[in-house]
Amino acid sequence: MPEIHAAGYSPTIKKRALSRKLLAARKEIGLTTTDVCKQLRWSPSKLNYIEKAKWIEPSSDAVTDLCEVYGIEGDERDALIRLTREARQRGWWSKYNDVFDNEFPGFEAAASSVDTFQHTFLPGLLQIAGYIEVVTIAAGIEDPAEVKRHVAARLERQKILTQVDGASRLRAVIDENVIARVRQLPVGEAQLRHLLDMATRPNVELQVIRTGIGPYRGAGEAFTCLGFADPGERDIVFLETTIDNRLLEEKDELRAYRERFAQLCTIALAPGATKAYLAQQLEITG
CATH class of the missing domain: 1.10.260.40 (lambda repressor-like DNA-binding domains)
Known part of the structure; x- marks a missing residue:
């Protein structure tokens, strides 16, 4: 065996x-x-x-x-x-079972790499507390205690990027429309500054897809691919929809989303150009 x-x-x-x-x-x-x-x-x-x-x-x-x-x-x-x-x-996420309705945080906690495409919200691993509060309220959660728990839980997730031993690698492709919405928020400047700070970390790569390129292939749905260092572990694709959340792990599904992510990377600004873009957005917002 x-x-x-x-x-x-x-x-x-x-x-x-x-x-x-x-x-x-x-x-x-x-x-x-x-x-x-x-x-x-x-x-x-x-x-x-x-x-x-x-x-x-x-x-x-x-x-x-x-x-x-x-x-x-x-x-x-x-x-x-x-x-x-x-x-x-029991992992740390078990005490937030009112926030997380699936086991994604448990898989994410063990991932050596996280590749994500987002076209509506910023990636959860890059959100500051003020932004988390805004999107939580926008989702219909208004009770201050509940909002506070959502903020605490989502900030806890982000520790995988900054832990001393074995920090995960994040590659995020973000549609420019997300950045435009961030700029309109009271927390917009702080959130953009955080994005730029995170983009300077050696384990984080950000790429923005500019709206000027028009419609592009693969823009349909947000998704996250989790990779694991152990070759015996099969990678996972996470899809979050308005109806349910799905974890995909069949080989053909993984291949399709890996190829899609690679295509999105090719049409997005390179990481260096993305940092310059974010710095420019900060100047405009400030």
């Missing part, structure tokens, strides 16, 4: 690694999900949730039962049980 590593420190990633390991073990001995459910007297949905990493809190008892069926013993079993305990740990 191939060894599987759980990349990063995120319990979300560890849970996905655990599920992948158990799925590989079942396939290696040639059992179907029906075979396993019959032996353990489980419902098909229980095993499905385990293998697709949809379980909320991984169970050591369930993993032990599966090890019995799959013939996993000794050190390998101990490693799986240890991984189960780690996957049950």
Whole structure:
């Protein structure tokens, strides 16, 4: 059975690694999900949730039962049980489950790279507190306590860019219309200055697509691609829509969005030109 590593420190990633390991073990001995459910007297949905990493809190008892069926013993079993305990740990985002309605922060926390295209709002990793407050209220959240929690949660996310060890790399492509809307805000100057400051960091690249180029291919929807240092971890594409949020991880889906991001980069201002553009916008705003 191939060894599987759980990349990063995120319990979300560890849970996905655990599920992948158990799925590989079942396939290696040639059992179907029906075979396993019959032996353990489980419902098909229980095993499905385990293998697709949809379980909320991984169970050591369930993993032990599966090890019995799959013939996993000794050190390998101990490693799986240890991984189960780690996957049950609560990440910082768990205390903000009223803010985040999906596991994206858990995946983002373990990502070594973040590539994002935004055409309406600034990337969440680059927003200052005042801007977060404005867009939160615009989304219909008006209670001051709720707004405060949204600000705190989103600022916590940004630590992946500034942590001393293993800071994530961010590449962001932003439509110029986003910058135009930022300039109109009372916090506009502070937000633009923050963008320029972040653009000088070695792990951050910003590119702006000027409106002068007209309609362009790939402008339809905002998206974020998360990459992981561990070659055993499959990358993720996150789509946020007005109806739901989707995490895509099929190879053809990943390839399509990677290609789309590369195309957007080619029509956007280069990182150096983008910094000059932001400096110019600050002069106009100031």
